[in-house]
Amino acid sequence: MNLLTEENRKRIGNRLFYVALLIELILMIAEKSEYYFDFESYVFRVTFALTVLAVVIKRHDKKQWLLIVAVWVFTFICYRITGRNELLRFSTFVMAAQNINLGKTMKATFWINLTGFVAIALLAVTGIMGDVYKVMDYGRGNENELRYVFGFGHPNTLWGCVYALMLLWLWVYGSKARLWMWGVLLGLLLLVGKLTASRTALAIGLFTFVLGLIVRYATGIGRKKIIYVLTSLVTPVFCVAFSTWASSVGYIPRYEFGHPWYTVVTWIDENLNNRLQNIYRDTAKHAGSLQTWKLFSDKESFEYFDMGWVRLFYWYGIIPAALIALLVIAFIYLCYRQRDAWTLILILSLSIYTVIEATFVSVYIGRNMLLPVLGVYIGYYLERMRNDSKS
Numbered sequence: 001m002n003l004l005t006e007e008n009r010k011r012i013g014n015r016l017f018y019v020a021l022l023i024e025l026i027l028m029i030a031e032k033s034e035y036y037f038d039f040e041s042y043v044f045r046v047t048f049a050l051t052v053l054a055v056v057i058k059r060h061d062k063k064q065w066l067l068i069v070a071v072w073v074f075t076f077i078c079y080r081i082t083g084r085n086e087l088l089r090f091s092t093f094v095m096a097a098q099n100i101n102l103g104k105t106m107k108a109t110f111w112i113n114l115t116g117f118v119a120i121a122l123l124a125v126t127g128i129m130g131d132v133y134k135v136m137d138y139g140r141g142n143e144n145e146l147r148y149v150f151g152f153g154h155p156n157t158l159w160g161c162v163y164a165l166m167l168l169w170l171w172v173y174g175s176k177a178r179l180w181m182w183g184v185l186l187g188l189l190l191l192v193g194k195l196t197a198s199r200t201a202l203a204i205g206l207f208t209f210v211l212g213l214i215v216r217y218a219t220g221i222g223r224k225k226i227i228y229v230l231t232s233l234v235t236p237v238f239c240v241a242f243s244t245w246a247s248s249v250g251y252i253p254r255y256e257f258g259h260p261w262y263t264v265v266t267w268i269d270e271n272l273n274n275r276l277q278n279i280y281r282d283t284a285k286h287a288g289s290l291q292t293w294k295l296f297s298d299k300e301s302f303e304y305f306d307m308g309w310v311r312l313f314y315w316y317g318i319i320p321a322a323l324i325a326l327l328v329i330a331f332i333y334l335c336y337r338q339r340d341a342w343t344l345i346l347i348l349s350l351s352i353y354t355v356i357e358a359t360f361v362s363v364y365i366g367r368n369m370l371l372p373v374l375g376v377y378i379g380y381y382l383e384r385m386r387n388d389s390k391s
Contacts, residue, residue: 097375
């Protein structure tokens with residue numbers, strides 16, 4: 001009896017992936033709280049080893065192996081140059097997701113996130129760990145501004161977790177949700193938006209909510225090619241273009257008072273809570289501003305700031321970030337092949353959100369709920385190509 005049949009290899013590989021995903025989700029939830037854990041790098045090594053094993057155990061043809069090895073070589077080179085191993089870890093995680101049960105995986109991810117985030121809030125409310133609210137200057141010139149955090153350390157972190165739950169809910173339950181469920185979701189978004197005072201993030205959340213309603217009740221819209229084309233123009237094209245511009249105008253002499261663009265830049269900057277000028281002003285070497293971008297980043301480019309697409313180019317380099325942008329376009333194409341408007345909503349919303357917040361440009365795999373979807377859809381496409389070559 002051959003224990004390493006293709007079916008058994010797939011089953012073993014999938015179980016390894018599920019274990020890695022569970023560990024990553026628990027680690028991400030712990031990081032969202034005010035609990036300090038000092039052994040993250042060791043946990044990342046364990047989950048990376050699990051996903052490598054999952055990739056190796058699963059069956060691949062020669063062309064697929066060439067692609068896998070090429071990705072590993074490129075991301076390993078990026079790691080050696082920048083000292084950051086996220087591209088290697090994330091790409092391996094995506095490749096390990098091939099053939100998983102996507103519906104059950106996303107549903108489990110939603111409920112694990114919901115349980116963890118509720119636990120963080122309850123620990124804060126009961127006084128066990130974390131603050132319910134914080135009074136400080138959040139960059140708006142008010143030193144006594146009160147915003148609620150419910151154990152998440154910062155109001156934007158609280159909002160980001162509710163936002164992630166909304167995206168997961170849309171993917172898992174949106175297509176069958178009744179109107180009253182949409183009403184509850186809207187009320188929750190408005191309540192959390194009020195408590196956290198995260199204005200721009202709330203606007204993106206409401207925009208996503210409207211898109212979800214349209215896809216839910218506009219029958220057949222997911223089969224329209226135009227929505228996939230329009231999404232690819234917004235993300236990554238517009239998101240990258242705006243972020244590139246933003247990284248060049250933070251506080252540069254040609255945009256000082258009296259310049260024709262001064263009013264426009266100032267208005268945008270004020271509505272983004274000074275994110276443009278902070279890229280230039282927050283560090284002595286102006287980390288994240290356009291002059292700090294390189295074809296490949298380096299081990300000295302480690303500073304944090306809010307704008308996510310800018311961080312992507314700064315942390316990893318122009319070439320890796322450009323390839324990621326192309327991968328997003330490819331992902332949109334795969335959604336079109338699947339006629340999957342729900343994943344399309346998540347791609348669009350996350351890309352716009354990442355312009356202003358870097359929550360999803362992170363070392364934590366568990367933050368990005370789209371990685372398993374990407375892995376499965378790439379698997380579908382490669383399998384289809386293999387079958388077409390046989391026919």
